[in-house]
Amino acid sequence: MAKKILMKGNEAIAEAAVKAGCRYFFGYPITPQNELPAYLSWRLPEVGGVFLQAESEVAASNMVYGAAGAGARVMTSSSSPGISLKAEGISYIAGAELPAVIVNMMRGGPGLGGIQPAQSDYFQATKGMAHGDFRLFVLAPSSVQEAVDLTIDAFELADKYRNPVLLLADGMIGQMMEPVSFERSIDPDDLPDKPWATDGAEGREKNIINSLSLDPAELEKHNQKLKEKYDQMEKEEVRYETYYLDDADIVIVAYGTSARISLSAMELAREEGYKVGLIRPITLFPFPKEIIAKTSEKIDDFLTVEMSTGQMVEDVELAVCANNSSVHFYGRTGGMIPTPEEILAEIKKIGGGK
Amino acid sequence: MQVVAKKPDSLTDKDFHYCPGCTHGIIHRLVAEVMDELDIREKTIGIAPVGCSVLAYEYFDCDMQEASHGRAPAVATGVKRVHPDKVVFTYQGDGDLASIGTAEIVHAANRGENITTIFVNNAIYGMTGGQMAPTTLLGQKTTTSPAGRKKDIAGSPIKISEMLAVLDGAAYIERVSVHDVKHIIKAKKAIKKAFKMQLEGKGFTMIEVLSTCPTNWGIEPVEALKWLEENMIPIYKPQVLKEAGEGE
Amino acid sequence: MKKEMIFAGFGGQGVMLMGRLVAYSGMTEEYHVSWMPSYGPEMRGGTANCTVIVSDKMIPSPLSSKPDIVVAMNLPSMLKFVDTIKPGGKIYVNKSLINQEVERDDIEVIKVPANKIANELGESRIANMVMLGNIICREEFLPLDIVKTSLKEVLPPHRQNLLEINNEALDRGCALA
Ligand SMILES: Cc1ncc(C[n+]2csc(CCOP(=O)(O)OP(=O)(O)O)c2C)c(N)n1
Numbered sequence A: 001m002a003k004k005i006l007m008k009g010n011e012a013i014a015e016a017a018v019k020a021g022c023r024y025f026f027g028y029p030i031t032p033q034n035e036l037p038a039y040l041s042w043r044l045p046e047v048g049g050v051f052l053q054a055e056s057e058v059a060a061s062n063m064v065y066g067a068a069g070a071g072a073r074v075m076t077s078s079s080s081p082g083i084s085l086k087a088e089g090i091s092y093i094a095g096a097e098l099p100a101v102i103v104n105m106m107r108g109g110p111g112l113g114g115i116q117p118a119q120s121d122y123f124q125a126t127k128g129m130a131h132g133d134f135r136l137f138v139l140a141p142s143s144v145q146e147a148v149d150l151t152i153d154a155f156e157l158a159d160k161y162r163n164p165v166l167l168l169a170d171g172m173i174g175q176m177m178e179p180v181s182f183e184r185s186i187d188p189d190d191l192p193d194k195p196w197a198t199d200g201a202e203g204r205e206k207n208i209i210n211s212l213s214l215d216p217a218e219l220e221k222h223n224q225k226l227k228e229k230y231d232q233m234e235k236e237e238v239r240y241e242t243y244y245l246d247d248a249d250i251v252i253v254a255y256g257t258s259a260r261i262s263l264s265a266m267e268l269a270r271e272e273g274y275k276v277g278l279i280r281p282i283t284l285f286p287f288p289k290e291i292i293a294k295t296s297e298k299i300d301d302f303l304t305v306e307m308s309t310g311q312m313v314e315d316v317e318l319a320v321c322a323n324n325s326s327v328h329f330y331g332r333t334g335g336m337i338p339t340p341e342e343i344l345a346e347i348k349k350i351g352g353g354k
Numbered sequence B: 001m002q003v004v005a006k007k008p009d010s011l012t013d014k015d016f017h018y019c020p021g022c023t024h025g026i027i028h029r030l031v032a033e034v035m036d037e038l039d040i041r042e043k044t045i046g047i048a049p050v051g052c053s054v055l056a057y058e059y060f061d062c063d064m065q066e067a068s069h070g071r072a073p074a075v076a077t078g079v080k081r082v083h084p085d086k087v088v089f090t091y092q093g094d095g096d097l098a099s100i101g102t103a104e105i106v107h108a109a110n111r112g113e114n115i116t117t118i119f120v121n122n123a124i125y126g127m128t129g130g131q132m133a134p135t136t137l138l139g140q141k142t143t144t145s146p147a148g149r150k151k152d153i154a155g156s157p158i159k160i161s162e163m164l165a166v167l168d169g170a171a172y173i174e175r176v177s178v179h180d181v182k183h184i185i186k187a188k189k190a191i192k193k194a195f196k197m198q199l200e201g202k203g204f205t206m207i208e209v210l211s212t213c214p215t216n217w218g219i220e221p222v223e224a225l226k227w228l229e230e231n232m233i234p235i236y237k238p239q240v241l242k243e244a245g246e247g248e
Numbered sequence C: 001m002k003k004e005m006i007f008a009g010f011g012g013q014g015v016m017l018m019g020r021l022v023a024y025s026g027m028t029e030e031y032h033v034s035w036m037p038s039y040g041p042e043m044r045g046g047t048a049n050c051t052v053i054v055s056d057k058m059i060p061s062p063l064s065s066k067p068d069i070v071v072a073m074n075l076p077s078m079l080k081f082v083d084t085i086k087p088g089g090k091i092y093v094n095k096s097l098i099n100q101e102v103e104r105d106d107i108e109v110i111k112v113p114a115n116k117i118a119n120e121l122g123e124s125r126i127a128n129m130v131m132l133g134n135i136i137c138r139e140e141f142l143p144l145d146i147v148k149t150s151l152k153e154v155l156p157p158h159r160q161n162l163l164e165i166n167n168e169a170l171d172r173g174c175a176l177a
């Protein structure tokens, strides 16, 4: 096993990108993800890669478009207000079917908002990133080690599906330090071929990277092809973790930081005799709706915990609606983080379970 | 450094949150004194940026709007088109104006938008903790240019005042500094002139003010004033870059 | 075993480093650890704190609403966190800078003259290590020599010259325990 090192989430993700064979990064400063580009600003040149601070997030995401179209493993990172600006490039990246990894260390919004951790970009990440009929593959780590592992997976998934992959975390995961080990390392010379890339038409037909399609019939066909990819993701790539579903009477659904805190709440509740279980979605798109639906066959009460006023809760409601379970919600927002005690109080309010 | 005792009326009673030795505070005061002297506090609308001076809306005692990062000139345009008889100014850092907001400032200037921009150049991103700005000097170490800014990777320091001076819409552009009393007096004169020209409807005016960031330069306040004088002044020469004459 | 600790003080007092050393040493001893800093815009003179959890089980929340131990290097930090401590918990107070009494009788108060001893060693900036030495030897869940080797790993290359005096400070703090 590789040696454990103590690292901040932001820096660990940066190192994981290097380990994934990513050699290109384009970004723009914003709190709370600044340690990520700062790390890559010395680390990428060290391994012969390129770090460039763009003039804006709009530019950064379009640099990513260019580099991905040119065949590179490429990444950008930002936090909420910056992701809004990256949305243009991301839509074009999805339209042109380019692999790229985008990191969002969420902070409170809307507008300039604040800089403390939040989960208020769930809608944006999973449904409304930008114009057009497209989906991002969305991964939500809840620890620094998982952030490392999912970063490496993100690059592989991006290549597999030729689709942008979003690593959705928050200021807490970016700022905290936990022990990590880097078990995998991918040689950038061993990456899969990209025969579609614009790397010079030497001895082959020319390649075009493009999202324009003026013929509606053609564009519809393109959208259907994209849809098939998303369907395949929903069939094959769903990831989640469950706790105590066997004996639970109340099941919490939470991701990322909220899931960490909910686990503490679950422990407190169990100490007091409440039979609480937990489902932690790891992929937010594709959303683990099947396990939630199946769980709702025997569970009447779900509690969704988020650092927002309620976004993922809508997907939980959709998943359980066939069985008429109640979906309760507890959220703190604007950079406030729920405490285990607050969540425990919600569990007691729902009652049952004891 | 000389500190004038009485607070100008155009500043609120709120204490500045700036670091010790940061010259943002001096620049705020100069703008406020000019507003007092021209008696325009009640007809001025200021636009605050995203940067360390994001809270400028709490300090200037006139109507204020807070813009998104880099877009203050666009916001100012909206305000000015609704209230052409009011005084409108933007207050922007060099990340805000010279990086993410280059399109907005260029086009506001080119349209000859009758607003005044106070452009605070401290050669670094202050608020976010010391990243490279487009104005960062060659060789200057920042958190995203840890080996010093290199021309072949990040280009040379951008000279916004020189760039904007070539635009027809720019009526008055001057670069000033606030590292000593002599320069502070000159800076105030320039700011006053810019506001006056706006009152006369002359078009776009901008004063670039060289400023310190001891925290992210990693040096003491007094040293920072010296660093500015010795390193920034040779690259960013204080001078009038554009002054539209009568009949132009 | 699970210890939830909060280290708090002025910006320049090195509370982040204290926390990192505990986390690093805990990791070396194969515990689960987490270190979570307060973060904010780049401004001088503010207060800083970090939460460190060391546990023999997986750590659910890396935050602590009821810490076992609070380390207060200055008065504002003591006032901010004293009421959050678990009944039966402890507060370490930097006696050199805090002369206000703790008004709870359900927690243990340990007073350490951290700055005084640091000044005796001729370097006021190592008050944090005096305090840490005291905590380590009193709490006894991490060996002091592991903290010393962690210090060597954590200090950046240009600070390695301070290793000796920091170790001395750890020893002086430990001797008080
Ligand atoms: C869209 C967007 N991107 C990035 C940020 C983060 N951010 C806040 S202030 C700032 C730059 C500040 O630098 P500057 O304009 O030079 O002003 P200073 O702080 O030095 O006065 C950045 C990048 C943001 N708020 N919004």
Ligand code: SF4
Pocket: B017, B018, B019, B021, B022, B023, B024, B052, B122, B126, B127, B212, B213, B214, B215, B216, C042, C043
């Ligand atoms: S970080 Fe720099 S620009 Fe910001 S207040 Fe401090 S000294 Fe001024």
